[in-house]
Amino acid sequence: MTAAAAAPASQAEEFNPDPGALLDAVTKHLNLKNDAALARALEFAPPVISKIRHSKLPVGAMALIRMHEVSGIEIKDLRALMGDRRKHFRGQASE
Template sequence: MPNLLDLKADDFDYNPNNLLDTLIKQLNLKNDAALSRALEVAPPVISKIRHHHLPVGASLLIRMHEISDLSIKDLRALMGDRREKFRIGDQVIRVD
């Protein structure tokens, strides 16, 4: 597996499964149920993310960062998030 710090968003198509699978491997977890416990979310949340019925929200992304020590930028790259700007309310935030 390549060094996570060397990965760029261009290395992936949007796929939250890649993010979830990487977290499971990185944290030495057995399955999605164990990941949901580690993230302190209900198991259906992970299932909905896997099936593209629910996006990875900011609070979940922060929780992923807290338990994995991966940067938000690296987590976004793992799921192929290529956005350079985010809209939060009326503000536009540029990601460098």
């Protein structure tokens, strides 16, 4: 296998989003009991937390910023908790 053929696989391995793991980690860090308490702490509507947990709503920049403000966890660490190991982040810009 050539290095060029291996590159796409390594990029895919760097981004395996698991928003549930992120929400669980923030919930634990804040010593909260459940998603309803997390929603109150982040000042999100409870359905937003549910949609993020079930991958029906992506974890956007504003959600990450709010989680950082409330928890004190660095944005890069929040992204890592979600499974994003990429060194550079590209937004959802249309190409």
